[in-house]
Amino acid sequence: MSQINPATLADARPALDSAVSVRNVSKNYGDVQALKNLSLEFPRGELTSLLGPSGCGKTTLLKIIAGLLPQSAGQIEVDGKTVTGPGPDRAFVFQDFALLPWANVLRNVAFGLELRGVAKSEREAIAEKYIREVGLAGFEKKFPHQLSGGMRQRVGLARALSVDAQVLLLDEPFSAVDEQTRRKFQEDLLALVANEKKTFIFVTHSIEEAVYVSDQIAILLPRPSRVSEIIRPTSFRGKGVDNIRRDPEYLDIVDEIWASLRSYVE
Amino acid sequence: MQNRSLFLKLLSAAIVFGAWEIAGRIPISYAFPTFLESMTALAQMTFDGTIFVAYAETLKPLVLGIAISGIVGVAMGLWIGLSARFEWLFAPIFVVMQAAPLAALIPILVMVYGIGLTSKVFVVCIMAMPVIVLNTAGAVRNTPASIKDMAKSFLASDRDVLTKIIIPAASPIIFSGLRLGVSAGFIGAILSELKITPTGVGDIISYSRSIADYPSMYAAIFSIILLAVVFLNLLELLENTLFEGNNRGYVSD
Ligand SMILES: Nc1ncnc2c1ncn2[C@@H]1O[C@H](COP(=O)(O)OP(=O)(O)OP(=O)(O)O)[C@@H](O)[C@H]1O
Ligand SMILES: [Mg+2]
Numbered sequence: 335m336s337q338i339n340p341a342t343l344a345d346a347r348p349a350l351d352s353a354v355s356v357r358n359v360s361k362n363y364g365d366v367q368a369l370k371n372l373s374l375e376f377p378r379g380e381l382t383s384l385l386g387p388s389g390c391g392k393t394t395l396l397k398i399i400a401g402l403l404p405q406s407a408g409q410i411e412v413d414g415k416t417v418t419g420p421g422p423d424r425a426f427v428f429q430d431f432a433l434l435p436w437a438n439v440l441r442n443v444a445f446g447l448e449l450r451g452v453a454k455s456e457r458e459a460i461a462e463k464y465i466r467e468v469g470l471a472g473f474e475k476k477f478p479h480q481l482s483g484g485m486r487q488r489v490g491l492a493r494a495l496s497v498d499a500q501v502l503l504l505d506e507p508f509s510a511v512d513e514q515t516r517r518k519f520q521e522d523l524l525a526l527v528a529n530e531k532k533t534f535i536f537v538t539h540s541i542e543e544a545v546y547v548s549d550q551i552a553i554l555l556p557r558p559s560r561v562s563e564i565i566r567p568t569s570f571r572g573k574g575v576d577n578i579r580r581d582p583e584y585l586d587i588v589d590e591i592w593a594s595l596r597s598y599v600e
Numbered sequence: 601m602q603n604r605s606l607f608l609k610l611l612s613a614a615i616v617f618g619a620w621e622i623a624g625r626i627p628i629s630y631a632f633p634t635f636l637e638s639m640t641a642l643a644q645m646t647f648d649g650t651i652f653v654a655y656a657e658t659l660k661p662l663v664l665g666i667a668i669s670g671i672v673g674v675a676m677g678l679w680i681g682l683s684a685r686f687e688w689l690f691a692p693i694f695v696v697m698q699a700a701p702l703a704a705l706i707p708i709l710v711m712v713y714g715i716g717l718t719s720k721v722f723v724v725c726i727m728a729m730p731v732i733v734l735n736t737a738g739a740v741r742n743t744p745a746s747i748k749d750m751a752k753s754f755l756a757s758d759r760d761v762l763t764k765i766i767i768p769a770a771s772p773i774i775f776s777g778l779r780l781g782v783s784a785g786f787i788g789a790i791l792s793e794l795k796i797t798p799t800g801v802g803d804i805i806s807y808s809r810s811i812a813d814y815p816s817m818y819a820a821i822f823s824i825i826l827l828a829v830v831f832l833n834l835l836e837l838l839e840n841t842l843f844e845g846n847n848r849g850y851v852s853d
Contacts, residue, residue, distance in 0.1 A: 400753050420753050432750035436768050436843060446754040449764075497754065 352411075353378040353501055353533035354399060359408030360558075361394055368394045370558030371408070376501075376550075381527045381534040383544035385591065386554030387598045392537040393429075395559075396503050399535065400426050412501060422450070425499035429506045431486045433478040439465065440474040442489050446497040457496075464492040468522075484515035495526075501533045509539065516543070521575050523547050541591045545584055553591065556598050563594065633815040642819035650804070651823060658800030658824075661717055662789040665724025669781055673729045674774060677736020681770075682762075691737065698730035702788070706795050720792040727788030728781040735777025739770035768843055775839045779832055786828045 354376040361369040368391040376382045384392045397403040399410055401420040410417040412424060425446065433442050440458060441448070443465055447457035465474060468488040478486055487507055494502055508516045524547055527534055538544050544551050545567060553563040570581035578584055617635050624634030633641075645651040676694075680687045706723065713719040743766045751765050767774075793802020801820050808816035 397749075402749050402753055420755055422755060424753070426750070426753040428746060428750060430746050432744075432746045434747060434765075434768070445751075449751065449754045449756045449760055493754075 351378045352376060353413060354535065355411040356395070356399065357409045357411070359395070359398060359405045359410065361391065361398060361403070362406045367558040369398075369405075370560055372554075372560050373408075374552055374561050374564075376533055376535055378533050379527075379531050380549035381523070381536055381547055382550040382552060383548040384535065384537045384552050384554060385539075385541065385544045385595075386559065387556050387595065388539070390554045390556045391559040392554060393505055395554075396426075396505050396535065396537055399501075400424055400503050402426075422497070423499055424501045424503060425494035425497050427487075427490050427494045427502065427504040427507045429509060431478070431483075431490045431510075433486060433489055435478050438475050438477055439470060439481070439489055442478065443492045443496055446493055450497070460496050461492070464496045467495070468492045484511040484519070487511060487519075495530070499532075501535065504534065504536045506537050506539065508543070520547050524575055541588050541595070542579075545587050545591070546578055551587075551591070553594065565591070631812075631814050633818055637815040638818040638822060641813075641815035642823060645804075645816065645819060651820075654800045654804050654820070655827075656800075658789055658793060658802070661720035661724050661792060662785060664717075665721045665788065666728055666782055666785045668721070669725050669728035669732055669785060670778060673732030673781065674736050674778075677733045677774070677777075678740055678762075678767075680733065681737040681740025682766075687737065691734070694730040694733045697726055698734065700726070702726060702791065703795065706792070710796060715797045719796055720789070723792035723796070724785045724788040727791075728785035731784060732774075732777045732781040735780070736770065736774045739773035739777075740766055743769045771839070771843045775835065778835055782831055782835060783828060786824060786831075790824060 352375040356372060356374045356376075359369055359372045360367070372391075372395065374382075384395065386392055394403065398405045399412075399417065401417050401424070412421065434445065437445070440461055444452075444457040444461035447460060452460075462474065465471060468491055470485060470488050470492065473481065473485065478489070481489070487510065491507065494504075508519050511519065520543060523534075523536075526532075527547075527549075536544075536547065549566065549571070551565045551567075552561050553565070554560070555562045565587060567583060567587055569583045570578050573581065621635040624632055624637065627634075642651070676690065680691055702723065705726065706719075709719045709722050713722060747765055747769065748761055751761050756764065790802050790805070793799050794806060798806050801824055804820040805817050808814070808820070
């Protein structure tokens with residue numbers, strides 16, 4: 335396990351290939367300063383978690399990376415290109431699913447492709463593939479209100495996967511599902527990171543979840559938010575998903591993160 | 601399910617007509633005919649053709665007024681809902697229109713536009729348009745931000761956001777505004793025939809009242825209600841063909 339002080343990040347990992355770079359980003363909502371001079375690198379093909387107390391600006395940062403919100407200062411680069419708005423290289427998974435209630439599962443999953451002008455038969459073939467991949471085969475004609483919360487989030491995930499973006503932005507995707515489903519999702523997410531060769535940026539409230547799924551964990555401080563610490567778990571990744579929660583390093587990191595965050599929780 | 605809802609509709613119609621028949625037989629007022637008397641009068645008007653002649657006259661301002669209110673109303677509503685400046689400029693007009701006592705406006709309309717079709721169309725529009733505009737604008741403004749964000753993140757153009765997100769999301773409330781607007785338009789059409797010049801169905805109502813032929817008067821009133829119900833059902837059919845997903849979730853069994 336290695337901990338890197340953000341000030342020395344650039345020197346410590348010069349060779350690391352970043353898919354997304356956040357440089358000195360600040361964001362003000364009126365006179366509320368949500369982010370202040372935040373810098374963070376997201377290595378390609380890895381999953382980085384953003385962990386921090388409620389209201390510290392995690393969603394704000396994710397939306398700025400997505401191009402949905404303008405930053406007040408600083409710069410975002412995806413694959414070396416400066417972000418000025420939403421792009422085909424990024425796809426978002428929303429905390430509240432953001433499904434179209436009037437469209438069935440198939441159309442919801444294909445919606446990203448529909449907006450890109452992909453022909454109907456082609457986009458439905460792609461959507462069906464990802465519907466199967468997230469385990470919703472047979473539900474193509476169902477409407478969102480006929481699905482459970484966990485199934486709705488699978489639709490949101492399939493929609494994000496089907497546009498084949500290099501960077502996936504996930505805003506607390508599992509917070510609205512029950513504990514068992516959540517554990518299954520976490521395992522699926524690990525498999526996805528391994529298979530899809532994509533860069534994942536993952537916001538969560540759960541320390542255990544962050545340590546379980548992440549290659550890199552960025553701990554944010556409360557408003558105005560900066561990165562206080564970056565943690566890269568190293569040893570338990572290769573040992574198989576079933577052993578992670580018993581691994582001493584896993585338990586140590588969970589404890590350590592809790593120790594550094596507890597002072598911000600009254 | 602289909603059969604059951606049809607059965608319930610017929611049942612409620614039977615209860616209403618039964619109550620009408622009983623109330624007419626008591627009678628609660630010498631001017632209140634029974635259901636059967638009224639239906640006989642209606643059949644008579646249908647066979648001698650008076651009802652068709654009357655509707656040929658009444659439908660002109662009604663259909664014209666409702667068509668104008670529907671098209672212009674929804675368009676204005678979309679615009680007002682999308683632009684804060686436009687709302688500031690125009691929304692008060694429709695709020696005032698909705699609150700204005702129509703009876704007081706009719707003399708002014710007649711003074712300006714005469715007693716012809718134009719004034720009657722205006723009355724229908726004044727009744728029908730405000731609720732359509734205000735409902736549409738409100739629905740547009742209340743489109744959930746998260747699905748708009750979702751569409752933008754998947755590269756939707758402004759036009760995509762309007763046609764694929766805002767309009768479908770607002771459509772149930774737009775259509776409920778249209779339903780209210782159409783009902784109000786019917787009231788407006790009859791009101792204009794009673795207050796401006798007696799023509800069409802309004803003429804049957806006022807003439808039969810003047811000669812105390814109450815069954816005919818109630819037959820005319822009944823026919824206009826029937827027509828309104830048919831119109832509203834057509835509107836529902838239109839909604840269900842245009843926005844297939846809208847009728848989800850009502851039928852639970
Ligand atoms: N549209 C907005 N207008 C004004 N202030 C906002 C807006 N959105 C967020 N904020 C403020 O910015 C801060 C960061 O919000 P953000 O939603 O990014 O937090 P978060 O870390 O995602 O919190 P949570 O973990 O509870 O989801 C909060 O204090 C919030 O009050
Ligand atoms: Mg959040």
